[in-house]
Amino acid sequence: MLELEFPYKWYEEGKARFVAPIFPETKAGEPIAPTKAPVFYNPFSKLSRDMTIITVSTYFNTPITIAEPLAGSGVRGIRLLLEADNVKAAYLNDINKYAYKVMNINAEFNGVADRVETSRMDGNIFLAQHNLPEKRFAYVDVDPVGPPVRFVENAFRACKPGGMLGVSATDLAALVGTFPRACQRKYDATTLHSEFSKDLAIRVLFGFLARTAMRLGLGVRPLISFYHRHFIRVFVAVERGKSRARAMIGRLGWVGYCRPCMYIESSPLDEPPTRRCPRCGQRRGLAGPLWREATSDAEFVRQAAERSSDYKEAKKLLSKLAEEDTGIVGFYSASALARWLRISPKSPRKIAELLRSSGYRASLTHIDPSGLRTDASPEVLKDLLTAA
Numbered sequence: 317m318l319e320l321e322f323p324y325k326w327y328e329e330g331k332a333r334f335v336a337p338i339f340p341e342t343k344a345g346e347p348i349a350p351t352k353a354p355v356f357y358n359p360f361s362k363l364s365r366d367m368t369i370i371t372v373s374t375y376f377n378t379p380i381t382i383a384e385p386l387a388g389s390g391v392r393g394i395r396l397l398l399e400a401d402n403v404k405a406a407y408l409n410d411i412n413k414y415a416y417k418v419m420n421i422n423a424e425f426n427g428v429a430d431r432v433e434t435s436r437m438d439g440n441i442f443l444a445q446h447n448l449p450e451k452r453f454a455y456v457d458v459d460p461v462g463p464p465v466r467f468v469e470n471a472f473r474a475c476k477p478g479g480m481l482g483v484s485a486t487d488l489a490a491l492v493g494t495f496p497r498a499c500q501r502k503y504d505a506t507t508l509h510s511e512f513s514k515d516l517a518i519r520v521l522f523g524f525l526a527r528t529a530m531r532l533g534l535g536v537r538p539l540i541s542f543y544h545r546h547f548i549r550v551f552v553a554v555e556r557g558k559s560r561a562r563a564m565i566g567r568l569g570w571v572g573y574c575r576p577c578m579y580i581e582s583s584p585l586d587e588p589p590t591r592r593c594p595r596c597g598q599r600r601g602l603a604g605p606l607w608r609e610a611t612s613d614a615e616f617v618r619q620a621a622e623r624s625s626d627y628k629e630a631k632k633l634l635s636k637l638a639e640e641d642t643g644i645v646g647f648y649s650a651s652a653l654a655r656w657l658r659i660s661p662k663s664p665r666k667i668a669e670l671l672r673s674s675g676y677r678a679s680l681t682h683i684d685p686s687g688l689r690t691d692a693s694p695e696v697l698k699d700l701l702t703a704a
């Protein structure tokens with residue numbers, strides 16, 4: 317029996333078997349959000365951890381040291397040690413005393429204690445202590461409850477050039493425009509509520525990472541970004557140098573969305589869109605600064621997919637991401653298009669095929685099964701869909 321100050325249970329995830337608190341459950345047997353638990357462990361974030369293991373395994377081809385400044389039970393770092401064959405050591409830190417105790421028990425139990433360095437301090441202090449080049453990590457994972465913003469700058473400082481950062485955000489209400497002022501305050505960006513809000517959420521978070529990186533003389537390159545259930549997660553390569561930092565400016569910009577005429581416009585940072593829609597003259601929603609370019613690297617996604625056979629859900633997500641053209645900002649939902657055109661809804665896959673055969677870019681999106689990304693204008697969509 318372990319001596320813990322709270323009711324606990326042994327869980328299994330991937331190759332790890334570990335201790336975490338027992339969660340109250342709903343009648344349907346689903347655990348209730350564990351933010352108030354003495355130690356954080358959310359089984360619904362398994363996909364985030366699976367994707368971390370796959371992404372880290374795919375990106376690095378030499379043995380590396382990773383850091384988890386907000387480690388909770390330690391399950392992510394321990395799984396990286398057990399399942400990613402290129403991770404040789406992990407630094408696990410959490411401010412919570414119970415988390416500190418539990419991560420040590422879990423490291424010991426999984427036979428990786430000799431490859432783990434644990435600490436209990438504020439995540440920013442932990443990261444700042446690893447600012448010097450010889451102290452930096454190849455991979456830093458920022459996995460908070462809520463917004464990651466307060467840890468991002470120090471996470472870059474603690475990341476080696478050529479390394480990788482994994483960042484999650486669970487404050488979706490702010491990022492998707494339900495609480496626009498919260499987004500403004502935390503991410504220093506405007507957002508708008510729309511069918512494609514989760515795409516914008518990824519772009520606002522990405523934009524925040526790029527703007528923080530460039531201030532530090534760094535650039536970020538997208539590897540994989542996705543939305544799932546209650547969070548978004550972004551993996552970026554971190555690159556050093558003035559030209560890389562300067563290049564960020566050209567990748568940032570704005571989005572204007574006019575609901576009445578369905579026009580999605582993306583424009584560069586130095587050309588903010590007008591409040592009035594240039595097509596129909598109506599007032600429209602604006603969002604930015606945000607990342608205007610691809611949020612996942614198609615080739616990297618394909619390489620990651622090849623390593624995903626042991627991870628069913630991640631494999632499914634990667635196969636969707638491999639088909640997705642994230643270079644197109646926003647998407648149309650097939651039902652919104654049908655309402656707009658007063659036609660019966662058509663399958664987004666069929667519409668995408670139709671658009672591609674007419675020379676336009678078009679793809680589905682992992683964010684919404686009824687979503688359609690395309691560079692075709694609403695007029696083109698109207699002509700094609702009403703003729704078909």
Ligand SMILES: C[S@@+](CC[C@H](N)C(=O)[O-])C[C@H]1O[C@@H](n2cnc3c(N)ncnc32)[C@H](O)[C@@H]1O
Nearest residue numbers: 356386387388392410411412438439459460461
């Ligand atoms: C979402 S949980 C981490 C979950 C873990 N990464 C996983 O995959 O299971 C966030 C953790 O951050 C810790 N935390 C909150 N504020 C912190 C701070 N300022 N410094 C360090 N840890 C902090 C919490 O105690 C909690 O364990």
Ligand SMILES: [Zn+2]
Nearest residue numbers: 574577593596
């Ligand atoms: Zn318009």
